[in-house]
Amino acid sequence: MPRDRTDRCCWYHCVYTVSFRPYIFQEEPVVNHKGSCLCGKMQYETGELSRDIDHCHCTFCQKAHGAAFGTYATLRDVDSFKWTAGGDDVGRYESSSHSARLFCNSCGSSLVAEIDGGKMLAVTLGTLDDDPVVESSAHIFVRSKASWYEIGENEKTHEEYPPQFTQFAPTD
Ligand SMILES: [Zn+2]
Numbered sequence: 001m002p003r004d005r006t007d008r009c010c011w012y013h014c015v016y017t018v019s020f021r022p023y024i025f026q027e028e029p030v031v032n033h034k035g036s037c038l039c040g041k042m043q044y045e046t047g048e049l050s051r052d053i054d055h056c057h058c059t060f061c062q063k064a065h066g067a068a069f070g071t072y073a074t075l076r077d078v079d080s081f082k083w084t085a086g087g088d089d090v091g092r093y094e095s096s097s098h099s100a101r102l103f104c105n106s107c108g109s110s111l112v113a114e115i116d117g118g119k120m121l122a123v124t125l126g127t128l129d130d131d132p133v134v135e136s137s138a139h140i141f142v143r144s145k146a147s148w149y150e151i152g153e154n155e156k157t158h159e160e161y162p163p164q165f166t167q168f169a170p171t172d
């Protein structure tokens with residue numbers, strides 16, 4: 001009985017058996033973006049990022065970023081995130097029961113938000129070394145917005161989480 005073409009390890013009918021397949025076909029994940037911290041100790045790579053980004057005005061993000069808000073894009077596939085430098089010494093702060101903030105222990109850059117035990121990851125857009133593709137943005141947690149920052153009239157806002165995050169309790 002002829003073997004199915006998917007049983008072969010390649011299109012050239014070569015002699016390797018199907019047991020070699022996992023090694024031969026182990027593809028490197030596609031890298032879409034690279035990012036790093038201020039001092040350069042931490043470096044990461046990610047696959048595709050969401051094209052809808054969030055500016056989070058929660059009080060935790062204000063403190064963590066030292067700014068009016070933190071800006072994030074979530075990863076479409078959490079497994080596509082990889083530290084390429086400094087990963088063994090990443091700073092970690094559990095800011096709520098369902099989220100942790102990962103930062104550089106040397107320069108303090110806020111790099112990644114780990115949501116729901118790592119089921120969701122979001123990178124801070126300011127640490128990207130290239131440009132994300134952004135189609136839309138929303139300001140979230142505007143109920144705790146800093147009084148000294150004005151959101152433009154035509155911008156999308158949510159009092160707390162956007163609809164896709166309603167399974168979580170407020171973080172502040
Ligand atoms: Zn650093």
Ligand SMILES: [Zn+2]
Binds near residue numbers: 057070
């Ligand atoms: Zn926030």
